[in-house]
Amino acid sequence: xxxxxxxxxxxxxxxxxxxxxxxxxxxxxxxxxxxxxxxxxxxxxxxxxxxxxxxxxxxxxxxxxxxxxxxxxxx
Numbered sequence: 001x002x003x004x005x006x007x008x009x010x011x012x013x014x015x016x017x018x019x020x021x022x023x024x025x026x027x028x029x030x031x032x033x034x035x036x037x038x039x040x041x042x043x044x045x046x047x048x049x050x051x052x053x054x055x056x057x058x059x060x061x062x063x064x065x066x067x068x069x070x071x072x073x074x075x
Contacts, residue, residue, distance in 0.1 A: 013043070013050040 019040075020027045033039025034049065040059035043050045 011052045011054045013052055014056070016042075016049040016051070019051050019056065 014022070016027055016030050020030050023030075030039055030049075034042055040051055041055040043052070
């Protein structure tokens with residue numbers, strides 16, 4: 001996933017096509033998730049949808065699942 005460089009302390013952003021390619025998902029899925037409110041936070045700038053890289057990273061961390069082995073160790 002290619003990101004824009006940080007400018008004046010702003011977080012880099014990616015477009016919906018870039019994010020879909022990175023996640024290996026159809027763009028339509030990301031539009032559906034935006035509509036349902038289940039995907040990462042996004043920003044509409046005119047006709048374009050953008051995602052802050054930090055929001056995507058946070059969303060992915062929230063989606064991370066524990067393996068059965070880690071659950072047993074912690075049990």
